[in-house]
Amino acid sequence: MSAVALAATTLAGCVVGPDYQKPFLAMPAAWSSQKKTAPVKPAQLSKWWQRLRDPELDALVDEAVVGNLDVATAKARIREARASYRQSAATLFPSADSSGSATRNKTAATTSGGTASDAYSQFQSGFDASWELDLFGANRRSVEAARYGLDAAQEELRSTLLTLVGDVASNYTQARGYQARVQLARRAAASQKQTAELTRTMAEAGTATAADVAKAKGQASSTEADVPTLEASYAEAVHRLSVLTGRPPAALTERLKRSAPIPTPRLPIPTGVPADILLSRPDVRMAERQYAEYTARIGQAEAARYPSVSLTGDIDTSAFKLGDLGKNSTIGWSFGPTLSMPLFNAGKLQAAVEIAKAERDQYFIAYKASVLTALEDVENASVSLTQERIRNGKLASSAKSYGDAASLERTLYKSGETSLLDVLDAERSLYSAEDALLQSRVLIATDYIALNKALGGGWDGAIDSSRPEIVDAKTGPRLASQPRKNKDIQG
Structure with missing residues (x-):
């Protein structure tokens, strides 16, 4: 097969292994709490926390998105996935390297009477190029997997942000x-x-x-004794909020x-239909992208069982003077295909394919x-919110x-008509x-957040994931310096 034919085969896009197809999952037609006669409205998910009508909460969410460390980690993973994708894509293109050398040579005299040669210099330069034709798509499957991996990393960031916003609001x-319950305890004690x-x-x-007194x-x-416990719980919630926004635990104490x-919250809220979950939940989308990634990896493993062909070529020149390299020099070149074919590996490559298939199955199940x-999360949160609203009315x-x-008992007690x-x-x-009513109000908001x-x-x-957390300086060539010793461990 000529090099032109090989290149044509490569460009035709021959691949092995299964092609990914988005899975179809049967979904319920409606949520169990939806009235069958009422028209279904899409869920209103954009900036849902603003419907809690608290400007301080809105500000804390904005600050958390900027300062949270889990978000910073997720953005770093996106940068890693982008670099991995570029690294994989580079395998589809030829690679080229250049080299050069300068040596000083001399042949010594032998004991049998030979003469020593004069010392001379030799200069060489060369250029090497290679291109793996990827006949069966191993590199293309690798690029495909890396692209799905990048998609999964982006969904992971969205999932992290979803969890973060919910945690801040909760x-x-x-x-x-807790603040309201502390005030209630103090009023009741008074x-x-x-x-x-x-x-x-x-x-x-x-x-x-005296016993009555x-x-x-x-x-x-006894009522006053509830205050320290409630104050401690309040402090823990504030500390968690501070850490979620990327600050030390006590940073928000004075502010709040x-x-x-x-x-x-403004209630009720539309919940759409169950099928919307496939598009709206980032953790579901991330799991689907991971399933796609590991489907592509089957083809990558399968391609390793087939022959591989590379085109390699080099050209070099040598001369005794540096200035002669381009004119009065010796020039050599070579060009041709290299074929590699697995013959016997005791089932190692087939086992790798079976491993890839098993991993794909695990991600499909996930x-x-x-x-x-x-x-389940939607059904539970919807039921909890509905029932808590009913309970809240009874508690009120x-x-x-x-x-x-x-009030009546106090009046009767003053007049001596009751004990x-x-x-x-x-x-x-x-x-x-009253304490149960306050807790119920918290639960309504919490259930709203959970839903x-x-x-x-x-x-x-918008989230900018391109900016690294650490910006290195002086990364170019320079003289190496000795690392500084830590004064604390010097003996």
């Missing part, structure tokens, strides 16, 4: 919830102290006992110490699992009733109901 909501003071006054008047004080102290309302997990009614009861135990029970029930994450809502703004 921790911010938790922090505001009210219970007033009851204890009233009981002390009544004891002095002979209408209450002790009980009233004990309940107030002023209390703000618990974020309240893709199917990611789809099922995504569907309960807190109002307990508030009325506590202290009834007052303390009413106050304890009121505090518990948007499950639907695939994340950062959809």
Whole structure:
């Protein structure tokens, strides 16, 4: 086969191994919570956190996208995948190298009476080129796999951003919830102290006992004891927020110490149809790209079992004077194909193909699992949000009733028409109901966040992944310097 024919075969694009086809997965027609009579609206995922209506949260999300270390790592992986793709693509093109040498030569005299030659200089320069024709597509499959790997790295960044935005929103909501619960505990303790003071006054008047005073004080102290635990949980949420934005743990303490309302989402939200998950969830798209990548790697392994042909050529010139290299010199050249064919390898190459197929199967299963997990996440978050909203309504009614009861019990207690135990029970029930109502408000916001994450809502703004984290200086040729010793370990 001539070189021209080989080149034509290469350009025709002969490859071995399976061609990737995007898998078809049967998806439910609708979510279990969707009303069959209502028209289906697409999910509103763009900047969904802004519908929590909190400017401070919006600012923290922006800062986290810029400063988060997991995002920086994901951007570095994209740069790595881009470089790997360029590295693989380079194998499709010829490579060329040049060389040169200068030597000083002399032949010594032998003991049998020969004469020594005069010393002389010899200069050589050459040019080598080679091109692997990639007859069966090993390099093209490698490039294909690298391109899918780059796609997967980009989806990994989007998945990281999705998780980040959700974590920032969740921790911010938790922090505001703990602030509200601390304020509630302090208000309830203050009210219970007033009851204890009233009981002390009544004891002095002979209408209450010292035991009643002790009980009233004990309940107030018990309520105050919740404050340190809630303060600790609040601090942990703020510390997590600081780290998520790429700052030291205490960086946001001063900024967030002023209390703000618990974020309240606009509800209900449209969820689209289950098939949207295949396009909106970055972790699902990443799993699909990885499946495609390892499908291409089967062809790469399969091609290694076939012959390979390379075109190689070189030209060199030598002279006794540097100035003669281009004119009065000896010139030699060679050109021709090189054929390499595997003959016996004890099944090693076939085993490599079977390994590649097994890896492809694992990534296909991982893709199917990611789809099922995504569907499960949406169903769970949707049910949780719906049920928590119902629970919140009941808790609001309960807190109002307990508030009325506590107010009435205090009035009756002042007039001596009820016992202290009834007052303390009413106050304890009121505090518990109001605290549960605050926790429910936090859960509604948290479930809203979880639902948007499950639907695939994340950062959809521009992200520059081309700028390296570390910009090296003085990378060109220079004299080597001795590394500095660490003063701390000098003996």
